[in-house]
Amino acid sequence: MAFKDKIIMKPIGYVRTTAVGDEVKDRTRTSEIVIGSEFTEALDGVAGFSHLFVLFWLNKISSSQRKIMKVHPRGRKDMPLLGVFATRSNLRPNPIGLTLVELVKTEGNVLTVRGLDAFDGTPVLDMKPFDLWDIGKKARMPDWWLKLQKEKEDERSATA
Amino acid sequence: MAFKDKIIMKPIGYVRTTAVGDEVKDRTRTSEIVIGSEFTEALDGVAGFSHLFVLFWLNKISSSQRKIMKVHPRGRKDMPLLGVFATRSNLRPNPIGLTLVELVKTEGNVLTVRGLDAFDGTPVLDMKPFDLWDIGKKARMPDWWLKLQKEKEDERSATA
Numbered sequence: 001m002a003f004k005d006k007i008i009m010k011p012i013g014y015v016r017t018t019a020v021g022d023e024v025k026d027r028t029r030t031s032e033i034v035i036g037s038e039f040t041e042a043l044d045g046v047a048g049f050s051h052l053f054v055l056f057w058l059n060k061i062s063s064s065q066r067k068i069m070k071v072h073p074r075g076r077k078d079m080p081l082l083g084v085f086a087t088r089s090n091l092r093p094n095p096i097g098l099t100l101v102e103l104v105k106t107e108g109n110v111l112t113v114r115g116l117d118a119f120d121g122t123p124v125l126d127m128k129p130f131d132l133w134d135i136g137k138k139a140r141m142p143d144w145w146l147k148l149q150k151e152k153e154d155e156r157s158a159t160a
Numbered sequence: 161m162a163f164k165d166k167i168i169m170k171p172i173g174y175v176r177t178t179a180v181g182d183e184v185k186d187r188t189r190t191s192e193i194v195i196g197s198e199f200t201e202a203l204d205g206v207a208g209f210s211h212l213f214v215l216f217w218l219n220k221i222s223s224s225q226r227k228i229m230k231v232h233p234r235g236r237k238d239m240p241l242l243g244v245f246a247t248r249s250n251l252r253p254n255p256i257g258l259t260l261v262e263l264v265k266t267e268g269n270v271l272t273v274r275g276l277d278a279f280d281g282t283p284v285l286d287m288k289p290f291d292l293w294d295i296g297k298k299a300r301m302p303d304w305w306l307k308l309q310k311e312k313e314d315e316r317s318a319t320a
Contacts, residue, residue, distance in 0.1 A: 004196075007217050007283065009167045009254045036164075039253065041229040045246030048302030052245075055215075055256060057167050069201040085212075085287045086205030093199065094169045094285045096215055098258070123167065125254045127245045129305070142208030145289070 011123035012039050013109075015056065015116060027115040033124055035109040047106045051130035054116055057123040058095035065091050079144050086142075097122075100130055171283035172199050173269070175216065175276060187275040193284055195269040207266045211290035214276055217283040218255035225251050239304050246302075257282075260290055 017024065017031035024031075033054065035043060046052070068091045073079045084092045101113040111127075141149070177184065177191035184191075193214065195203060206212065228251045233239045244252045261273040271287075301309070 004171060005283075007169045007171065007285070009169070011164060011167065012253050039229065039245075042243040042245045042253070044230065044243035045240065045302065046243060048246065048305070050300035053258060055254075055258070069199065070204065080205065083202040083204035083206060085199075085202045086208065086289060088288055092286060093172050093202070094215075096169075096256075096286050098213060098215070098288060123165075125167070126252060126256050128248055128258060129246060129301070140210035141289070142205065145208070 009057075009125055011057065011125060012036055012042075012127075013124045015118045015120060015122040015124060017116075017118070017120045019120070024117050024119055027117070030104055030112055030114045031116050031118070033111040033113060033116070033127070035111070035124075037109055040109040043106065043109065043111070046103065046111070046127070046129075049103060049129045051100055052103050052111075052113070053128045053130060054097075054099050054101050054113070054118075054124060055126040055128070056097040056099075056116075056118050057125055058090050058097050059121075059123055060119065061090055061092075061095040066093050066095060073144060073148060079148070082144075096125065169217075169285055171217065171285060172196055172202075172287075173284045175278045175280060175282040175284060176270075177276075177278070177280045179280070184277050184279055187277070190264055190272055190274045191276050191278070193271040193273060193276070193287070195271070195284075197269055200269040203266065203269065203271070206263065206271070206287070206289075209263060209289045211260055212263055212271075212273070213288045213290060214257075214259050214261050214273070214278075214284060215286040215288070216257040216259075216276075216278050217285055218250050218257050219281075219283055220279065221250055221252075221255040226253050226255060233304060233308060239308070242304075256285065 013033055013035035016034050019029055070081050071089045073087050099116055101115045104114055105112040173193055173195035176194050179189055230241050231249045233247050259276055261275045264274055265272040
């Protein structure tokens with residue numbers, strides 16, 4: 001079927017960060033997005049937004065990892081075994097990362113952002129302004145998700 | 161540089177809709193996402209969420225359109241000329257669509273969703289549960305954006 005045709009992308013830039021390992025998950029850290037100089041013009045007006053969606057390519061995920069269909073969220077065995085599309089796992093057929101970041105600064109073709117959970121050198125595919133229209137105001141999540149969310153909030157207030 | 165390597169993806173499924181032209185922008189319409197049968201297992205648990213991010217490939221965008229760096233939002237000349245990364249325009253180097261949809265129903269490998277602004281046959285790249293953690297609570301947008309948002313809200317209340 002035509003929809004199965006290969007899709008080819010080229011990165012628009014890459015992530016620059018000194019964070020290693022789990023440090024990239026620290027949402028208070030800043031990192032840089034270095035955009036290819038041919039795209040500098042396409043950044044005009046980005047500074048008007050405080051938040052951006054960053055789409056990036058999880059280039060550490062192997063082709064065999066792209067075939068994994070089920071995971072425990074965050075690898076936790078006390079969580080149910082779920083289809084990857086029900087999770088934000090990095091293991092997915094097309095490992096695209098999607099993170100909402102805070103835009104701290106724009107200088108030429110370099111954006112400083114806060115909260116980007118991507119490793120140094122990660123290829124960036126696209127950036128989009130955060131769209132309030134998109135937000136599901138009455139979103140419903142499963143119990144396992146709410147449990148993880150609560151744990152995360154508790155951690156945050158413990159370290160605040 | 162290594163980050164400029166080509167990235168190759170294969171669709172996980174496609175959009176099925178009877179909407180044509182501007183009808184796809186009607187957020188009250190439902191459409192279907194038909195997932196490749198090899199990925200059915202990866203849908204387990206998706207039904208626990210009311211909202212999903214859908215990432216799709218805007219396959220009507222030509223290679224010359226992917227080179228456009230600046231646009232007027234929604235093609236409106238009364239709006240400023242902006243870099244594509246400051247807009248949600250379909251014209252971008254990697255034309256990936258990102259829409260938050262309401263999940264209405266899941267049956268086998270077919271998801272019925274509300275609010276997916278994609279044409280019939282559009283390849284789907286990924287789906288992710290809506291993540292409240294991501295939401296920028298104090299997001300700031302530029303004036304042109306707020307103007308468009310207000311117009312949209314006015315339209316909605318006029319048709320409600």
